[in-house]
Amino acid sequence: MSVAALLSEIDDIGRDPLRGGYSRPVYSSAEIELREWFTAQALDRGLSVESDGNGIISAWWETPATKGRRDDAVLTGSHLDSVPGGGAFDGPLGVASALVAVDHLRARGLTPARPVGIAVFPEEEGSRFGVACLGSRLATGAISPDRALGLRDAEGDTYAEVLARQGLDPRGVGAHTPWLGGLHAFVELHVEQGRGLVDLDRPVAIGSRILAHGRWRIVVDGQGNHAGTTLMTDRADPMVVAARAVHGIRNLARATPSARATVGRLQAIPGGTNVIASRVSFWLDVRHPDDTAALSLIGTITDLVGRIATDEGCTVTISEESYSAATDFDGTLRESLATALPGAPVLETGAGHDAGVLAGAVPTAMLFVRNPTGVSHSPEEYADDADAEAGAVALADVLASLAGAG
Incomplete structure (x- = not known):
């Protein structure tokens, strides 16, 4: 056969x-x-x-x-x-x-x-x-x-x-x-x-x-609230953190020769159209031919996401799910x-x-x-x-x- x-x-x-x-x-x-x-x-x-x-x-x-x-x-x-x-x-x-x-x-x-x-x-x-x-x-x-x-x-x-x-x-x-x-x-x-x-x-x-490759879970906590009654200046929106982070991660990977960085999954809680999310989780995949460069890129991404979260009044936790040298x-x-x-x-x-x-x-x-x-x-x-x-x-x-x- x-x-x-x-x-x-x-x-x-x-x-x-x-x-x-x-x-x-x-x-x-x-x-x-x-x-x-x-x-x-x-x-x-x-x-x-x-x-x-x-x-x-x-x-x-x-x-x-x-x-x-x-x-x-x-x-x-x-x-x-x-x-x-x-x-x-x-x-x-x-x-x-x-x-x-x-x-x-x-x-x-x-x-x-x-x-x-x-x-x-x-x-x-x-x-x-x-x-x-x-x-x-x-x-x-x-x-x-x-x-x-x-x-x-x-x-x-x-x-x-x-x-x-x-x-x-x-x-x-x-x-x-x-x-x-x-x-x-x-x-x-x-x-x-x-x-x-x-x-x-x-x-x-x-x-x-x-290539060296790994997965990390990034959890951003903010303040869930009403989409219509909460002024833009009063928000601690984890979705904004996620959006800015995804864009920044792409740019960091592009600036690192031979690197690949991908966010292919995002989960918002509670997930309503007219609700400011209270938590957003997204998953990051990073790959590079060199272990040192891969881990260095993760460190740079961690610093970036932390700064964005602080800027938006949110907190962030990053945890490794798997890594292979x-x-x-x-x-x-x-x-x-x-x-x-x-x-x-x-x-x-x-x-x-x-x-x-x-x-x-x-x-x-x-x-x-x-x-x-x-x-x-x-x-x-x-x-x-x-x-x-x-x-x-x-x-x-x-x-x-x-x-x-x-």
Whole structure:
């Protein structure tokens, strides 16, 4: 079965009639249906399916030489959750390509000497609980179980409560994923979230590094009041602070070479048209190739927002939700991918991935598949059928090399 054919099976799951594209937050009905789809596809291929305490699903290709083994394994995979109104390829392309890569290896008559597995990680986007790559962060110990379990979604439900409703024991989360410590390598395939491959006119690239990136929640408190009876000179309006801050953040990022800073979400309380807000929360995403520059920009933004809040008679609190330092993928593993894929270009990415989190624990690498629109986290995200298939073939070539298939 082709990658395109596999993806067509989930084309209607999680469509968002308001935003367009797909909204598949972790443990929503849509994301659960996708997890069930993956499990069914894995079982249809005779793979052995497991799930750990962090909700990470893994499917293993068992051979006589590797049956029951998880040590020295080669793992691939991605995620199935999405941002609100996201595209069809961010996450699912990597999962579908992994399944098809196994099909290719079997069609070639190859048998891996090392265990080969496919993993699906939960809450990669952080669109429900605010922390990106939550499953891989828990597995590697990058976030404490107590902090993770206390995270709340927009409805006020904690991560612990949501896990329990899915039949998962919250006491099972943490850095004890059984196969993680012994991995030989993890390789994640992902649609490119930019236009590097478009400009190079190539279908597949090897990842070199991930930029430093983090998320901060900014809460501005003012005085809620009546829109008609409160004079403009008497207001302490947190919405004005937010508006001025967003504009200032944009200017600061533009003045910092290679920086990216985005405010993509804002929440006003109480949220009435004829009400001056009493509180406005907005979320900031900052990225830069250099850790020092990224953190310096955050410090400058913090000072700016503080001055604006004081000027408008408001108070502000800024809290870090997640931060990942700039990550270089394993050099030796990257050379192995280059040998398996001669001539493939090497690109860095400004997008975060589970592979970046796992890089602190095991050798990791990434493959990117061309996105002709250059647009991601949007319904316009795309990958041609031929490029998607080329990505699966490239992944099969890499897995064969790493797993000693013969």
